[in-house]
Amino acid sequence: MSEWIAALPMYDWPECRRDTDAQWQGWRDALRRRGVDAPQALTRTGDLQALWRSPNLLLAQTCWGPMEAGLAGHVRVVGQPDYSAYEGGEGAYYSSVIVMRKDVAGPDMAAPEDGRARLSPDLMRGKRLAYNEALSRSGFLALIQDLKEAGEAVDLFAEKLETGGHRASLEAVRDGRADVCAVDCRSWAMAQRFEPGVDGLRVVGWTARRLGLPYITSRRASDSVVKAIQHAVRTNRGCGCFRA
Numbered sequence: 001m002s003e004w005i006a007a008l009p010m011y012d013w014p015e016c017r018r019d020t021d022a023q024w025q026g027w028r029d030a031l032r033r034r035g036v037d038a039p040q041a042l043t044r045t046g047d048l049q050a051l052w053r054s055p056n057l058l059l060a061q062t063c064w065g066p067m068e069a070g071l072a073g074h075v076r077v078v079g080q081p082d083y084s085a086y087e088g089g090e091g092a093y094y095s096s097v098i099v100m101r102k103d104v105a106g107p108d109m110a111a112p113e114d115g116r117a118r119l120s121p122d123l124m125r126g127k128r129l130a131y132n133e134a135l136s137r138s139g140f141l142a143l144i145q146d147l148k149e150a151g152e153a154v155d156l157f158a159e160k161l162e163t164g165g166h167r168a169s170l171e172a173v174r175d176g177r178a179d180v181c182a183v184d185c186r187s188w189a190m191a192q193r194f195e196p197g198v199d200g201l202r203v204v205g206w207t208a209r210r211l212g213l214p215y216i217t218s219r220r221a222s223d224s225v226v227k228a229i230q231h232a233v234r235t236n237r238g239c240g241c242f243r244a
Contacts, residue, residue, distance in 0.1 A: 002037040004058035007044065007051055010213050011186060013167065015194045023236075027059070030232035036225055057218040059229055064211060065135035075216040078229050083212050087111045088185030094212040096138045096182040098205035099173060100127075108203045111185070115209030117146040121156060123204055129157040130169040130178035138184035139166055142207040167195060174200060182207060 006028075012020050024042050031038040038058060043051065052062055053074045061081075062071060083089025088097065088111040095111060104123065112118050132139035144154050154160070161178050163169045169181035174197045183191070191198050217229060 002039040003056050004037060004039050005043045005051070005054060005056050006039055006058045007042055007048075007060045009044070009048060010061045010063070011190065012042075012044070013190055013194060016190065026236035027229075027232045030236050031058075031228055034228040034231065036228045052216065055218050055220050057216070058221070058225075060216055061213050062216055063135070063137055063213055065137040065141050067214065069135055071216075074219060076219055076221060076226060077214045078217050078226050079215045079233060080212055081215070083186060086185040086189050088188075088206060088209070089212070090115065090209060092212055093209045094138070094185050095209045096142055096184045096207040097188045097203045098124075098143065098180060098182050098207070099170065099188070099201045100180045100204050101173060101176075102200055102202045104202070104204060106202075106204070109205055111206055117149070117208040118206045119146055119150055120205055121147060121150055121152045124180050125156050126158045127179035128159040128161060128177075130161045130163050130172040130181040132163055132165050132169055134162070137210065138187075138207075139169060139182055142210055143182040146207050167191065170195060170198060170201065174198065180204075184212075 006024065008020050008024060021042065028038040028040070049066070051057065052060060052066065052071055057075070059078070080092035082091060083094040084091055086094070088095035093115065095115065098119070100123070109118060134140055147153065147156060161172055163172055166183045166187040169178070170183060170191050172178040173181050215233065217226060
């Protein structure tokens with residue numbers, strides 16, 4: 001049995017798990033052809049912080065929020081996925097949609113071509129914010145930073161509700177337990193396919209475009225393992241924008 005572990009948790013919704021597993025199988029087989037004893041299956045249990053810090057981590061995806069909060073000292077970044085297929089994404093960079101219910105007047109806002117933030121602080125003032133977690137760049141930190149640059153602070157919101165996930169934040173807004181949330185553009189595209197009731201939501205703004213979720217490996221991974229990972233991911237079920 002391989003000592004390595006791998007996880008792709010960030011977009012692993014139940015409706016997508018067959019595709020996630022197929023993606024991993026292609027990467028696993030490519031790694032094995034280059035002499036890396038990649039695990040047979042993805043790990044889907046346990047605490048993410050512990051998993052990301054495991055010395056046996058071969059490959060996972062994380063967020064820049066945890067990276068900037070100390071995770072970067074435990075891992076090596078091996079690449080970035082390409083978000084160009086999603087509105088609000090361009091290459092390795094992505095934006096978050098800012099979503100409210102459609103009982104707020106006005107049409108949906110398209111993603112800005114220049115990648116700059118498009119915010120309406122007055123629309124959010126006094127509203128209840130749902131967010132996945134405080135270390136999430138796409139669900140919390142990006143929105144707070146863009147508001148700060150617009151001269152506003154987090155106390156703009158009347159309440160804050162931590163939900164544990166982007167999908168749960170959308171559900172909270174949809175169900176009336178919150179009024180607004182920020183969700184990265186890929187999660188928003190997935191929600192439009194799979195989450196009932198999101199047609200009752202609308203996009204009222206966008207965060208600025210930022211570097212997307214990095215792929216990481218343990219610091220114990222050798223340079224040859226890193227190169228094998230980069231080759232496997234580039235050449236199997238294509239995700240570009242990779243860097244050593």
